[in-house]
Amino acid sequence: MRTRFAPSPTGYLHVGGLRTALYSYLIAKQTKGEFLLRIEDTDQERSVEGTVESILRSLEWAGISPDEGVVLKGTSVDQVGKVGPYFQSERLDVYKKYAQELLEKGHAYPCFCTADRLAQMRDDQTKAKQAPMYDRLCMSLPKEEAAKRMANEPHVLRLKVPRTEVITFEDDIRGKLSFQGHVVDDQVLLKSDGFPTYHLAHVVDDHLMKIDIVIRGEEWLSSLPKHLLLFRYLGWTPPRYAHVPLLLNKDKTKLSKRQGSVSVEEYITKGYLPEALLNFLAMLGWNSGTTQELFSLEELIDAFSIDRVQKSGAIFDLEKLDWLQGQWMRKIEPPEFAERILPLVAEKYPDAKKDKDFAKKAALIQERLTLFPEAPEMMSFFYEEPKVTVDLLANEKQKVTSADVPKILALLTSTLESIDDWTLPNIQSALEKLATEGYKKGQILWPLRAALTGKPFSPGAYEVAEVLGKEETIKRLTAALKSIS
């Protein structure tokens, strides 16, 4: 099947957009079809320079790049495919042609009303507790007069909605839907600047681009009857539609910027993995019917089906995203993990770049970290001398009093100094032996770990000592002893 994602270039890719793009992509891929990207830039005022690239980059990051339409070629934007152009602003003549056809067939009419009059009209209607709708003043204009005025007056083209009809449709997610014609407004199809509105443009494009199923947000549901009418008047069979439920804020309103991060870019910079975000978004409103929680893109392609998509909105709750992030983080192969965090750590500690043991150190924090940017802080003690205080070295829970600390540090130093072959098993057995001679394990390991890292939380004492090396370990123990005396 051919599916599409058709964003407006007005800002960054929204997480809700990424979800509909994902669903569209999944359907295309599981049917060995094509996933298209079309840019809906019909509102000149709202278009923002650079956002097409940004949207494409976010999609690429997520791994769901389009097969056809507007694509990224290196760092620049390109168009591929036979049914383009894929920027709506480059298809104005196409829309005009079909608008003309609608006009000739009597399904559309010109309207010369000014913005002021329309505003006044809506105001009056609202005050009279009526639904704001175009009052069809211009519909009754004689043909000749309308034609004459069209030649030299600014005007729009409106859809003539059959008021007595009931328009029904079967949505892929919602099932049977029906709308009373008399509550559907005579939608503007062609604006006075010659650009089409979304309504006309998407109908024309989805037909011409042979889209089989349109997946879009629920906010479009109420304009569906207009779209269905357009398909009919143009003599075309409408595609299937699947209106996916909205992503919601905690207060159940439509997900908005004010209440948290909504752009994919923000999640990228925060350090989320594409696997985690995609997995999370996929499960928000869809489930496989099994108890499987972790899905790779490949697995989603196999498992996804539109009829298992939920009808009700889903709150965008970050807690599960973070859990998924942790799951995917731990799935990364350790060498790759090290490679990915190296630039971040090196930014703060340039020595990391030359560090032969970097991968070994990285491995120690992998399962402790949720987001990549946490790495420098978690690895700080490898690259700077820890600041150690008695308060840190002593620990009530481990039964280490501040009076014990100097004795324990001295004992640790002499024990570790006697190790010739500095390996993890040797360190471990030496310390375990020490633990049988008076002190408890926690009483020697807590001060050791604290002295080596300067942190209340960190990887384990044995591992840290091992990777730090004998010399540095002794040095830190000595320094710790000195700093508290």
Place this chain on the structure above:
RNA sequence: GGCCCCAUCGUCUAACGGUUAGGACAGCGGGUUUUCAAUCCGCUAACGGGAGUUCGAUUCUCCCUGGGGCUGCCA
């Protein structure tokens, strides 16, 4: 206001007339552990309300209530 859509634990959801209403996240408790994380085990927690259909409704129908979306020469 009008129209449309929706309604199971706090959150994401399973159930397609008969279940002790299941799972996951979060929360809580515990095991493991030198800390944290990870991991393992356990616990708390839901069918919005009312009619109807039916031997039997979370499930089907209607009404109510609640929530959301739309109501632009924006998408």
